[in-house]
Structure formats: structure tokens, C-alpha cells
Amino acid sequence: MSKFGLYGKITARSGQRDALVAVLLEAAAMMQFVPRCELYIVNNSATEPDAVWVTEVWSSPADHEASLLRDETKTLIERGMPLIAGGERIEIVPIGGKGLPTDYR
Amino acid sequence: MSKFGLYGKITARSGQRDALVAVLLEAAAMMQFVPRCELYIVNNSATEPDAVWVTEVWSSPADHEASLLRDETKTLIERGMPLIAGGERIEIVPIGGKGLPTDYR
DSSP states (O other): OEEEEEEEEEEOTTHHHHHHHHHHHHHHHHHOOOOTEEEEEEEEEEEEEEEEEEEESSSSSSHHHHHSSHHHHHHHHHHHGGEEEEEEEEEEEEEEEEEESSSOO | OOEEEEEEEEOOOOTTTTHHHHHHHHHHHHHTTOOEEEEEEEEEESSOTEEEEEEEEEEEEEHHHHHHHHHHHHHHHHGGGEEEEEEEEEEEEEEEEOOOSSSSO
């Protein structure tokens, strides 16, 4: 089974990026207790003042899907939604490298 | 000093993605010995059959710049170049989360 990776771009409503980042860092803290979430890093865009990118790696696509159904996740999504103007996602299949907690190569 | 992050998209010449991935995994193996390279993960695009994405996190922008001047890096870039049709990059500023080897939050 392949891992599942995601670069998720979230564009905050004007002036709301810091508030959005705070919610996403709470999500990241929650992920410390989700072993099959291997990576969840919150980043500001270096070029777009309202944009945030989240780097995610999951042990499988099903693990990512399951996380969206957790009550804690739904609560955080509800809190984040009023801060969000839009988004896009880039889906990737992690192969190997430095920094994957479980490195098959 | 902020960390420096990069999503680097590399589009291989037709049919050359696996060969390109092999070179990038060699680069990733080299990064195990570069302590201020915190993350270097090689991923296939899930949607574009010739595209590879590399997720990089460096302790600072200067550490990334310095890595490009290493002889080992130049040798790998020379080997990769004939396999490459194009590319683009998304620059990010990592803030925190799960999976950063040095986590300030």
C-alpha cells in the first residue's frame, strides 16, 4: 500500500492568516497522537501574504480519509472555516527520503 | 532565523520519471549527512505521470544555498539534468507541526 501525501494550500480571509495558522497548529498537535499521520507541517507561503500550506504524509489514503471523520477534526474544521477564503491541493505519493518517520528505503 | 521550505516540482522527459526518482533518492541519501537539511522527501505526483515533487525543509535559507555549492550536489544535478524537461517551485516558511526534526513549538 502506498503512502498518501498532500500539499494543501489554504488562503485565509484578509488579515486572518495568523488566526488560521493557530488553528492548524492545534491540528498538528492533535496529530502527535495519530501514529499513521507521519507528517503534518504548517507553513506560511513565502510569496502570498494570505496563504498557508500544510504538508501532510499519511501511511495510506485510507488513514487520511479516516482522520477527516474524527470528532476532533470536525471541530477544528468548523473553527477554521470562517477564516478561510479558498484553497487548492496537490496530491503526491511519497516514495522515500530524509525525514519520513517510517522510511522504507 | 526562519527555516526555509520548498516544494520543488520537476517534470521528467517522457518515460524518464523513474530514472529521475533514482537520482533524487541518491540526493536524499546524501542529505542524511547534512544536519541542517531537516527534510528531503521524494514524491511522485498522483495526477501527472511525468512529475516528481521534492519536499525540502532547511534550518535557514543560507543552509539551502550552501548545499547547492557542494560538489556532490553539482554532480547529482549534472546527472539529473538530461532527464528533466522543466520545473517550478513553491517557497514556504515552515512554522511547526508533526515531523520537523527540530520542532520549536
